[in-house]
Amino acid sequence: MSALLKSELRKLIYLRANWLLLLWSGIFAALGTVAPILILNSDNGPGRGAFSGTETPEGINGVFANASGGYLFALILGILIMTNEYRHGTAVGTFLVTPKRSTVLVAKLIAASLAGLVIQLFSFIFAITSGFIALTFFEPHAPVPAELLFKVFRASAISGLVLGIVGVGLGALVKNQIAAVTGAVIWTLIVEGLVVAFVESIGKYLPAGAIFGLVDVDFGENDFNFSIENYLSPGPATLVLLGYAALFSLIAMRTTLRRDLD
Amino acid sequence: MSSVKIEFKDLSKRYKDVLAVSNFSAQVQSGRVTGFLGPNGAGKSTALRCLLGLVNPTGGGAEINGGSYSQLVDPIHKVGAVLDSRGFHPGLTAKQNLKIMASASDINFSRIDEVLELVDLASAANKRTKGFSLGMKQRLSLAIAMLGDPEILILDEPANGLDPLGIVWLREFLQKLAGEGRTILVSSHQLAEMQNTVSDVLIINKGVLVAQGTIKEICKGRSLEEAFLELTLRKSA
Numbered sequence: 001m002s003a004l005l006k007s008e009l010r011k012l013i014y015l016r017a018n019w020l021l022l023l024w025s026g027i028f029a030a031l032g033t034v035a036p037i038l039i040l041n042s043d044n045g046p047g048r049g050a051f052s053g054t055e056t057p058e059g060i061n062g063v064f065a066n067a068s069g070g071y072l073f074a075l076i077l078g079i080l081i082m083t084n085e086y087r088h089g090t091a092v093g094t095f096l097v098t099p100k101r102s103t104v105l106v107a108k109l110i111a112a113s114l115a116g117l118v119i120q121l122f123s124f125i126f127a128i129t130s131g132f133i134a135l136t137f138f139e140p141h142a143p144v145p146a147e148l149l150f151k152v153f154r155a156s157a158i159s160g161l162v163l164g165i166v167g168v169g170l171g172a173l174v175k176n177q178i179a180a181v182t183g184a185v186i187w188t189l190i191v192e193g194l195v196v197a198f199v200e201s202i203g204k205y206l207p208a209g210a211i212f213g214l215v216d217v218d219f220g221e222n223d224f225n226f227s228i229e230n231y232l233s234p235g236p237a238t239l240v241l242l243g244y245a246a247l248f249s250l251i252a253m254r255t256t257l258r259r260d261l262d
Numbered sequence: 263m264s265s266v267k268i269e270f271k272d273l274s275k276r277y278k279d280v281l282a283v284s285n286f287s288a289q290v291q292s293g294r295v296t297g298f299l300g301p302n303g304a305g306k307s308t309a310l311r312c313l314l315g316l317v318n319p320t321g322g323g324a325e326i327n328g329g330s331y332s333q334l335v336d337p338i339h340k341v342g343a344v345l346d347s348r349g350f351h352p353g354l355t356a357k358q359n360l361k362i363m364a365s366a367s368d369i370n371f372s373r374i375d376e377v378l379e380l381v382d383l384a385s386a387a388n389k390r391t392k393g394f395s396l397g398m399k400q401r402l403s404l405a406i407a408m409l410g411d412p413e414i415l416i417l418d419e420p421a422n423g424l425d426p427l428g429i430v431w432l433r434e435f436l437q438k439l440a441g442e443g444r445t446i447l448v449s450s451h452q453l454a455e456m457q458n459t460v461s462d463v464l465i466i467n468k469g470v471l472v473a474q475g476t477i478k479e480i481c482k483g484r485s486l487e488e489a490f491l492e493l494t495l496r497k498s499a
């Protein structure tokens with residue numbers, strides 16, 4: 001098992017594309033903190049009336065909550081970990097070395113969750129740092145409480161661990177790399193975002209809604225009636241996310257254990 | 263005394279409407295080079311994939327050392343395989359690809375230089391496999407198969423796409439391995455190419471075993487190609 005995990009980690013480290021993905025996750029998350037700071041502080045920006053500004057604690061909450069937004073990249077990396085094997089025909093070699101496919105999958109699931117964690121920690125730090133730098137241009141602003149950073153950190157870490165695993169399951173199910181990644185991007189950036197924002201009763205149980213609940217910060221009054229009250233509290237939100245991890249681990253196993261490989 | 267190393271036992275594999283392998287039974291003897299011959303689409307790759315646990319048979323089975331591949335402890339120390347899929351990552355170097363395989367089975371990295379040397383690929387060790395010629399890819403696949411220094415080698419059409427020099431190289435490579443007493447099962451659809459390399463043959467056509475035996479028994483003075491044509495025609499007549 002430890003040998004297999006080492007082999008999986010080696011694959012992760014060797015591939016340049018994975019490092020690029022890490023970089024993009026940071027840029028994406030940093031856009032999430034920096035863009036609202038710029039919008040909230042522009043004189044006639046569209047966000048001005050809708051949300052609290054950075055001079056209020058709620059505005060600061062809204063900005064820094066986005067630092068956990070890089071989880072899409074944890075999901076993509078999980079997908080790549082699984083689908084690279086099919087895309088490049090390395091699945092055959094992998095399963096020849098370890099015919100017990102469940103062992104290979106466990107190693108992949110662990111590697112993907114670790115990789116997801118790394119992505120989320122990196123993008124969290126990158127986004128928080130960028131947010132602080134952007135704020136210095138718009139003094140005075142409300143203070144950034146340590147508790148807020150802790151809550152967002154917690155959401156980042158858990159979402160990274162979980163979505164790496166979800167990615168492996170999704171990749172095992174879909175097999176086709178482009179289809180799986182495209183599907184994941186469209187789902188996360190468009191479909192899921194809309195459902196989470198506008199149909200909270202369902203959205204709060206989707207991964208993004210659960211992550212939102214896990215962040216657990218107050219955004220104050222705003223035009224979209226976007227209240228944290230409507231989402232799960234951190235405990236249940238964590239359970240929902242762990243449920244997704246379990247479900248997609250199961251999907252990875254069920255699809256891969258008896259599949260014909262060519 | 264030779265013994266049976268690999269045995270196909272009434273193996274069948276159906277893909278929807280295609281019966282790729284049909285009640286196929288055959289034996290491969292220890293320490294010999296066995297040619298697994300038949301035209302394209304005969305079912306060679308399917309039979310080998312079933313043997314290696316990559317494809318699930320719809321009937322029967324295949325054994326190595328008296329058990330299924332998945333029951334082997336540390337299989338790559340016992341069986342090395344080269345299949346027709348590429349089997350390595352184009353964005354990684356030859357060495358990185360080998361390191362991934364070696365670390366998955368706790369093989370010492372010093373073995374990597376040995377196998378690269380063995381297949382004459384040492385000079386390209388640190389090149390990305392993306393730019394490899396077909397011959398280089400085939401040799402890298404052989405290097406991967408040799409990582410665990412296995413006594414059994416299973417090669418699916420290793421000569422495919424090789425230029426004449428590559429084929430000569432491959433033939434000498436196989437003869438060297440055979441000389442070390444390894445058991446080699448090598449498939450091919452180019453019968454002439456195998457005539458001087460193999461000692462035993464299994465002939466398969468349309469998923470069915472046509473003949474098996476030593477090359478002398480099968481050929482009876484004819485070329486392998488003539489023998490094959492006659493045997494398949496007689497069988498389907």
Ligand SMILES: Nc1ncnc2c1ncn2[C@@H]1O[C@H](COP(=O)(O)OP(=O)(O)O)[C@@H](O)[C@H]1O
Nearest residue numbers: 262277280282301302303304305306307308309
């Ligand atoms: N994954 C697959 N799905 C459907 N049919 C297949 C698959 N693999 C092989 N076949 C069919 O099975 C038959 C045997 O193929 P194969 O084992 O590749 O033959 P060979 O290796 O001797 O050329 C062919 O008719 C081929 O089209």
Ligand SMILES: [Mg+2]
Nearest residue numbers: 306307346419
């Ligand atoms: Mg074939």
